[in-house]
Amino acid sequence: MFVPCAGPVLAAITVAGARGEINADIVALTVSLAVGTAVPLLIFALAGRRVAERVSAFRTRARRLRIAAGAPMIVLALALAFNVTDAIQRALPDYTSAARKKVEDSDAARHKTARRATVEVRPAAGIQDCSFTFG
Missing domain, CATH: 1.10.287 (Helix Hairpins)
Incomplete structure (x- = not known):
């Protein structure tokens, strides 16, 4: 499987x-x-x-290839370990905001959003409340 x-x-x-x-x-x-x-x-x-x-060329350059591939992995692992990725995300501007706004403001998006807003969701009969609280 x-x-x-x-x-x-x-x-x-x-x-x-x-x-x-x-x-x-x-x-x-x-x-x-x-x-x-x-x-x-x-x-x-x-x-x-x-x-x-x-591939004979691979055998002769395998060590250099491993080092070249391993160095970015080590840098990425350290960046993830020290949470540098969050700082980078905060420092970079939201480069997708223009595309997101264009999609959200389109007529197709408004139509689908309006259609979904009219759907009423009712709980099925016989479903128990399985939620719990701490404390």
């Missing part, structure tokens, strides 16, 4: 584990997700290895 968006599957596994409901179905789901993720990654790794073995 391979799921391109594994979020819902991971959420189901996490919720089941948090509730203490570990049964054969949950184990099968977890194992199938692990295998479904591992198999494509293994195929990509083996294919990449074959390509790298065939």
Whole structure:
């Protein structure tokens, strides 16, 4: 089983584990997700290895390529660790505001927004309030 968006599957596994409901179905789901993720990654790794073995120029420049690829990764990891990305986002102007405003002010957007505003959502009969408060 391979799921391109594994979020819902991971959420189901996490919720089941948090509730203490570990049964054969949950184990099968977890194992199938692990295998479904591992198999494509293994195929990509083996294919990449074959390509790298065939290309002689790659072998001679592999060390420099690893350093060139690794340096930005280290810089990005440090930037994320020290929360530099937030400072960069605050320092840069909102470069998408003009495009966003153009889309929001379009007739099509107004029409769809007006149509959605008229939809009334009513809770289905028999649904219980499962909310809780702390304290």
